[in-house]
Amino acid sequence: MYAQVVVDISNDAVDRVYDYLALPDTKVGMRVKVPFSGRIVMGYVINLSEHSNFDETKIKPIITNLESVPKLKVEALEMCQFLAKHFFLRLTDCIKLVLPACVRQDNVSEKQSAICSLNMDFDTAISIVGKRAKSQLSIIAYLSEYGEDNLTHLNNLFSSSSVKALIDKGIINLSKIRTYRSPSVEKINDDRKQLTASQQFAVDSIKNVDRTFLLQGVTGSGKTEVYMNIIEDALAHNKSAIMLVPEISLTPQMMQRFNSRFPNNVAVLHSGLSEGERYDEWERIFNGEARVVLGARSAIFAPVENIGVIIIDEEHDSSYISESNPRFNTHDVAEFRARYNHCPLVLGSATPNIDSYKKALDGKFQLVRLPERINNLEMPHIEIVDMLIEVLDGNTSAFSRKLLSKLEECIKNKKQAILFINRRGFASFVMCRECGYRAKCDDCEVSLVYHKEDGELKCHFCGKRYRMLTNCPNCHSDKIKYGALGTERVCNELSEMFPEVPIFRMDNDTTRGKNGHKTILSKFANTTPSILVGTQMIAKGHDYPNVSFVGILDADVSLYNSDYKSNERTFELVTQVAGRAGRKNNDGYVVLQTYAPKHYVYRFARNYDYEGFYDKEINLRHTTMFPPFTTILRILVSSVSDNRAKDVTKKLYDACQELKVKFGKNIVFLSAMPAPIKRIQTKFRYQILTRFVPSDEIISDFYKISDIIEKDVSIFVEINPNNLR
Numbered sequence: 001m002y003a004q005v006v007v008d009i010s011n012d013a014v015d016r017v018y019d020y021l022a023l024p025d026t027k028v029g030m031r032v033k034v035p036f037s038g039r040i041v042m043g044y045v046i047n048l049s050e051h052s053n054f055d056e057t058k059i060k061p062i063i064t065n066l067e068s069v070p071k072l073k074v075e076a077l078e079m080c081q082f083l084a085k086h087f088f089l090r091l092t093d094c095i096k097l098v099l100p101a102c103v104r105q106d107n108v109s110e111k112q113s114a115i116c117s118l119n120m121d122f123d124t125a126i127s128i129v130g131k132r133a134k135s136q137l138s139i140i141a142y143l144s145e146y147g148e149d150n151l152t153h154l155n156n157l158f159s160s161s162s163v164k165a166l167i168d169k170g171i172i173n174l175s176k177i178r179t180y181r182s183p184s185v186e187k188i189n190d191d192r193k194q195l196t197a198s199q200q201f202a203v204d205s206i207k208n209v210d211r212t213f214l215l216q217g218v219t220g221s222g223k224t225e226v227y228m229n230i231i232e233d234a235l236a237h238n239k240s241a242i243m244l245v246p247e248i249s250l251t252p253q254m255m256q257r258f259n260s261r262f263p264n265n266v267a268v269l270h271s272g273l274s275e276g277e278r279y280d281e282w283e284r285i286f287n288g289e290a291r292v293v294l295g296a297r298s299a300i301f302a303p304v305e306n307i308g309v310i311i312i313d314e315e316h317d318s319s320y321i322s323e324s325n326p327r328f329n330t331h332d333v334a335e336f337r338a339r340y341n342h343c344p345l346v347l348g349s350a351t352p353n354i355d356s357y358k359k360a361l362d363g364k365f366q367l368v369r370l371p372e373r374i375n376n377l378e379m380p381h382i383e384i385v386d387m388l389i390e391v392l393d394g395n396t397s398a399f400s401r402k403l404l405s406k407l408e409e410c411i412k413n414k415k416q417a418i419l420f421i422n423r424r425g426f427a428s429f430v431m432c433r434e435c436g437y438r439a440k441c442d443d444c445e446v447s448l449v450y451h452k453e454d455g456e457l458k459c460h461f462c463g464k465r466y467r468m469l470t471n472c473p474n475c476h477s478d479k480i481k482y483g484a485l486g487t488e489r490v491c492n493e494l495s496e497m498f499p500e501v502p503i504f505r506m507d508n509d510t511t512r513g514k515n516g517h518k519t520i521l522s523k524f525a526n527t528t529p530s531i532l533v534g535t536q537m538i539a540k541g542h543d544y545p546n547v548s549f550v551g552i553l554d555a556d557v558s559l560y561n562s563d564y565k566s567n568e569r570t571f572e573l574v575t576q577v578a579g580r581a582g583r584k585n586n587d588g589y590v591v592l593q594t595y596a597p598k599h600y601v602y603r604f605a606r607n608y609d610y611e612g613f614y615d616k617e618i619n620l621r622h623t624t625m626f627p628p629f630t631t632i633l634r635i636l637v638s639s640v641s642d643n644r645a646k647d648v649t650k651k652l653y654d655a656c657q658e659l660k661v662k663f664g665k666n667i668v669f670l671s672a673m674p675a676p677i678k679r680i681q682t683k684f685r686y687q688i689l690t691r692f693v694p695s696d697e698i699i700s701d702f703y704k705i706s707d708i709i710e711k712d713v714s715i716f717v718e719i720n721p722n723n724l725r
Contacts, residue, residue: 001026002052003062005043006091007036008104012709015090018043019052021061029070029077031104033063042066042104044095046077066106071099071286073303075340082336083328088703088717093326098301100278108279112176114151116163118143119173128171135162140171180280183255183268192261193225193374202226202368206344207233207309212335214315214360215348217370218608219579220377220543223348224254226370227311228261230346231292234308235262239343240291242310244330246317248272248296250541252518255294262292269295269302272514297322300333307341310334314540315347315356316572318722327718331356350579350610351572354621355628357614373583380550380581380588382574382606386597398485398493403551403591410549411501411529415587417549419533420577421490422557424460424507426452429483432472439469445679451509453488462681490533490553502527506534540576545584552577552592559594559601562676563723564626567601571613574605625668625691632720633699635688635706636675639713642684648713649686655705656688659698667692677725683714687724 003022007014020034026045034043040063052059072080076098083094102108118125122144129136139158143149151174154163166172195203199222206213207230217223231241245254248270258266267281267290284290286303293302297320300310312320312334320330331347338345347356347365360367373379385400395401410417429447431438439448441459448457448466457466471478482489487507494503504524511517521542524532528546532538552574559570574592582588594602604613622629635652639645653672660667668691675685692698699719706717 002049002059003032003045004047004049005032005034005045005062006095007034008042008044008092008095009036010090010093010096012090012707015092017046017091019054019059021059022048023062023065025068026062026065027070029072029074031066031071033066035060035063044072044092045070046072046080046091071103071303073305075305075337076301076303078340079301079333079336083326083333086332086336087326087328088707089326089328097298097326097328098303100282100298102275102279103282108275111179111181111276111280113179115148115175115177116143116151116154116167116172117148117175119170125171128169129166133162133165135159136166136171139163139166143172180284181274181276182280182284183273183277193222195225195229196222196372196374198370198372199226199229202370203229203233205366205368206230206346208237209344209366210338210342212338212345212347212365213368214352214356214365215346215368215370216352216357216360216610217348217350218373218379219350219576220373220379220583221350221370222374223313223370224257227313227346227348228258230309230311230344232261234343235265235291237308239306239308240293240304241308242293242299242302242304242334242337243295244299244310244312244320244334245294245296245541246314246319247537247541248517250313251295252521253542258292258294265290266292266294267302269293269299271296271298272517274514297330300330300337307337307343309344309346310338311346311348313348314576316349316351316353317540318569321722323718323722325716327716329719351575352610354568354614354617358618358628377582377584378586378588379608380578380590382578382590382592384597384602384606385591385593387593387595398490398553399551400591400593403553403593404497406549406589406591407498407531407551410589411498411531413548414529415548416524416528416544416546417531417551418538418547418577418580419490419494419531419551419553420535420539420573421485421487421533421553422535422573423484423486423554424488424509424535425449425458425486426488426492427482427485430457430469431481431483432475432477433479433481434477435472435475437472437474439466441466443679443682445677447483449486450482451488452492453509461677484554487533487535494531494533498531502530504530504532506532506538508535511537536573538577538580539573540579542580543583544580547580548582548585548587548589550577550581550588550590552590555592555594555602556596559596559599561723564621564624564632565722567617567620570601571605571610571617574602575608575610578605578608627720629693630668630691631694631699633690633692633702634718634721634724635702636685636716636718637687637713638680638683638685638716640682640684641712644710644713645684645686648710648715649688652705652708652715653688656690656702659701659705662701663692663695663698666695666698675725689724 001022003020003026004017005020030045032043080094084091125140234241267285293299293304322328359365385402390400427450430450444461491503491505504520506520578590637645637649660670670690672688675687706715
């Protein structure tokens with residue numbers, strides 16, 4: 001028997017299947033050790049065959065099987081094949097997506113707990129101990145009543161010396177069992193809610209139907225309750241479920257609700273877990289002990305079987321697209337798994353992706369709507385403030401008079417407020433007022449962000465840190481100017497205005513610890529009045545009934561990005577952030593600050609008019625031939641040598657020109673240029689951009705052109721990239 005093996009080496013030169021002689025107990029999906037190019041490496045068995053196409057006398061045997069039960073199940077292997085073909089990835093990199101490092105590398109050991117139980121009947125134990133050993137008698141009585149207990153807990157309840165004495169006498173039996181390291185979750189009472197007519201219609205429409213659904217529900221319409229009812233139905237039919245959320249910060253609150261509804265049946269997967277927790281959660285899913293998987297993007301690869309429903313909440317969110325190698329789109333992987341398991345795929349959002357909504361209108365997806373908030377609550381009123389008028393009236397601060405007035409009212413009423421600013425740090429840049437010098441990163445072509453709390457300038461692309469300027473290094477002037485404000489500066493200024501009010505900040509700088517998101521959100525939830533200041537991680541999914549006011553400090557941050565999705569992203573952010581207010585009573589109020597109050601994005605967002613925005617945006621996309629009417633493909637070339645990057649880009653561009661001749665008008669745009677950020681982490685960056693009528697053949701040809709190995713040069717291909725920085 002021959003085993004077809006993929007070696008665990010991420011290199012294009014060895015990205016193929018190798019034949020080895022299988023051992024008697026070798027199975028498909030196993031991890032194995034094999035000889036390869038003069039060394040021993042790990043590999044993955046993807047198939048077994050009676051014959052080989054190679055010279056059988058030269059085929060080497062597998063050295064050893066690393067497990068008795070294959071870690072890669074049949075669906076996982078087929079998913080890897082799909083990923084490799086659909087996203088033009090190396091097969092070994094696809095396997096690494098499916099098998100986390102802690103599982104592949106065996107670098108995490110199982111956790112064992114010592115369990116104590118009586119080794120004899122109660123009367124015999126009492127006769128051995130005697131009536132004077134009161135502590136030992138108490139332990140015997142306790143174990144007689146409860147049967148068994150953890151050794152550590154027993155030592156804490158009673159005297160550890162007494163427990164040891166009973167073990168030494170043979171009265172207590174000590175055994176070891178495996179215990180799982182699960183993320184800590186606070187228990188809540190998540191009472192089952194009576195479904196509205198719209199919710200019940202959604203549940204009935206979706207459950208057990210083998211197709212893709214777009215669940216469009218306004219913020220606060222009860223999408224999560226719909227999700228849980230559909231999952232409950234899947235479990236009742238002995239099936240499992242995957243539920244994805246876009247931000248790690250959403251997971252703790254969602255985990256509380258899911259654990260309450262599905263006790264001991266939920267596993268969570270996200271990047272914030274320790275290696276031990278990730279390993280144990282993966283094992284619980286693999287062994288079928290947890291049938292509901294909740295997590296961020298990577299949870300789509302969970303080793304769960306017999307899936308009854310896959311749900312992608314906030315499906316419009318850009319975090320569902322991986323921007324680092326290996327690149328993939330979570331939606332496409334979810335569609336593959338839904339087809340494989342013949343189960344519904346639910347895409348939920350108040351502001352669906354333009355492409356998803358078009359597919360729903362075209363009949364490719366089934367559209368299901370939740371048009372109203374629970375209990376018929378009104379959507380919060382959005383007031384647009386023209387910041388140019390504020391400046392002309394002498395107000396040069398970051399806070400309009402209307403925003404401060406509503407914030408004071410909110411605090412006076414002992415409510416909570418959320419202030420959104422999609423920039424972290426104290427200031428977006430620092431520059432000299434005299435000569436115009438601007439502090440930039442040595443390794444990246446970007447301005448450094450000032451973090452006052454740390455007294456440092458930081459690069460948000462490579463993480464490099466610098467001392468804050470006291471004088472200009474160019475002209476030695478001490479006249480240093482700060483750029484646009486970020487979350488840190490907002491918190492500082494609010495603390496001066498409202499010294500008695502607790503202010504919480506939530507961004508990438510404050511949530512780096514293991515439970516950073518959970519700690520901040522828990523404190524905010526339990527503090528009234530209070531203010532939460534944050535970036536886009538506070539913009540979606542959170543449900544805090546005491547939030548009555550939301551302030552959007554600079555809505556224009558995403559509006560003028562050089563990106564065809566800038567209008568869509570701005571509409572999504574405004575709608576999602578506004579939706580955090582007034583979720584319990586009809587007291588929600590939103591102040592949106594902008595320098596472009598007449599922009600159509602704000603006009604539609606103010607009225608929560610997604611359909612109106614979609615009609616405007618889809619017409620614009622059609623006129624300019626942008627997705628979904630075309631596909632954007634970017635070839636990104638980078639190297640520490642500017643000349644090397646430039647030369648390879650030219651070489652690729654010449655080959656792309658031949659494709660333009662081949663496909664004619666189907667390629668509507670093709671150009672080569674420096675990337676918007678010309679250098680990141682010491683590497684110079686160039687790009688080739690093309691737009692073409694959607695075609696698998698064109699995509700395949702562009703990938704073939706880019707599939708070359710150039711020394712000291714990296715080449716990446718991206719389809720409809722999230723951003724073009």
